[in-house]
Amino acid sequence: GDSVTQMEGPVTLSEEAFLTINCTYTATGYPSLFWYVQYPGEGLQLLLKATKADDKGSNKGFEATYRKETTSFHLEKGSVQVSDSAVYFCALSSHSGGATNKLIFGTGTLLAVQP
């Protein structure tokens, strides 16, 4: 079945460092891909999405490109801030004809940014 694999954390960086969180997926068909962020004590919020190959999603300085050839959707940010400390989830939405789309999550990666 469809699945998402993302790098285990925690990822610890200093402020202004470059961030990459790897995400790869397995899916039949052409899923939409997402990154969600969960700040401490809160629910998940959609960070960015991409719906087809070579699309780039971006938001708040974060970017991710839908790479069909490598089945990847890696999250990047050029300069992280302490306020970016959170858990990041990669997810896919599997489209199965007219049936209900199912959202499948990776296990999450904890990012800790130190001043």
Added chain:
Amino acid sequence: NAGVTQTPKFQVLKTGQSMTLQCAQDMNHEYMSWYRQDPGMGLRLIHYSVGAGITDQGEVPNGYNVSRSTTEDFPLRLLSAAPSQTSVYFCASRRDRLTDTQYFGPGTRLTVL
């Protein structure tokens, strides 16, 4: 818009007790769902509903019941709590069953002793 709201925020139960986790949304979304979040396992789908009066099982439905009598509300019932149900529970909604973008509530942290 309050979005997706959940109550309570925290709950402690003893084994065998029952309780209902409340979830409501004010966005007129057809699709609602419940997830549990456990360390190292991401989010797993418990039950979902594609509209009032329609519910279906997700990946981990055992020990949980749901109903959807209105568009706004989607309560999750634990009939006889077990320690294995200690988790953080999230309710989510989206416009309909084919829409991708999902909105999450703030979560309920449940401990079963």
